[in-house]
Amino acid sequence: MTVDLFVPCFIDQLYPETAFNMIKLxxxxxxxxxxNPEQTCCGQPAYNSxxxxxxxxxxxxxxKDFPGEHFIVSPSASCTGFIKNYYGDLFNNEDSDYENHLKLKERLFELTDFxxxxxxxxxxxxxxxxxxxYHDACTALREYGIKREPRLxxxxxxxxxxxxxxxTNTCCGFGGTFVTKFKAISAAMTEQKVEHALNTGAEYIISTESSCLxxxxxxxxxxxxxIKPIHIADILASGWNSQ
Structure with a gap:
């Protein structure tokens, strides 16, 4: 089986090791x-703004960057959930890429789901x-629909x-542009999230979403x-060597 790798902006720019660990897995x-090195942002930040x-x-x-029939796998339920659920708002029935999008979204998977x-x-x-x-990111839980998979x-x-x-399933306060538009509310939500994590005695807080982390x-x-944040791909790739 061959899959195409979709690396979201946050991981590409800030956590490239997570992308390499996904490849390892x-x-x-x-x-x-x-x-495909020509891939860029999926458009979610612009859409939300x-x-x-x-x-x-x-x-x-x-x-156009992901033609063909291969599965597309990404270490982010936020970006994949956006593509699956909201590209339909951008493409109308007469749009040349409308049918292409319908086919593409069936091939698109978040890593743990895949x-x-x-x-x-x-x-x-x-x-x-x-x-x-474990932190259930809003988009992962509500827009993509994963909860059991990371825990398994x-x-x-x-x-x-x-x-x-x-x-565990409440927002960490990021919410894309929410973190900049509503700083005080966002900061309070982040404080509460981290306090809940610390109360467990955990050394690490895990998520599928690099933006939350x-x-x-x-x-x-x-x-x-x-306490330290860490992406689930980095956990699953730890303790063994790639061949």
């Missing part, structure tokens, strides 16, 4: 990975001897103890707190 699962024409231009480009439900590959032989808690994968990691925090990390570093 897919290869161990027996998948051939291809990457009301710039629909600009977002539509990026949507057209995205569809591993669990498509490949049926859940045990990578990973080891991570720490207490952790984490349950197979040797030495990992998952402790559920209070209100970036927001949480900024609060943790500012307050010098004893």
């Amino acid at each position: 897919l290869k161990k699962a027996g998948v051939t990975v291809e990457y 009301g710039y629909w024409n600009e977002s539509k231009n990026l949507a057209h480009k995205f569809v 591993l669990v439900n498509e490949l049926k590959y859940i045990d990578f032989g990973a080891s991570f001897h720490h207490k952790v808690c 994968l984490l349950s197979k990691v040797k030495g990992l103890e998952l402790i559920e925090m209070e209100d 970036l927001n949480i990390e900024s609060y943790i570093k500012k307050n010098n707190l004893p």
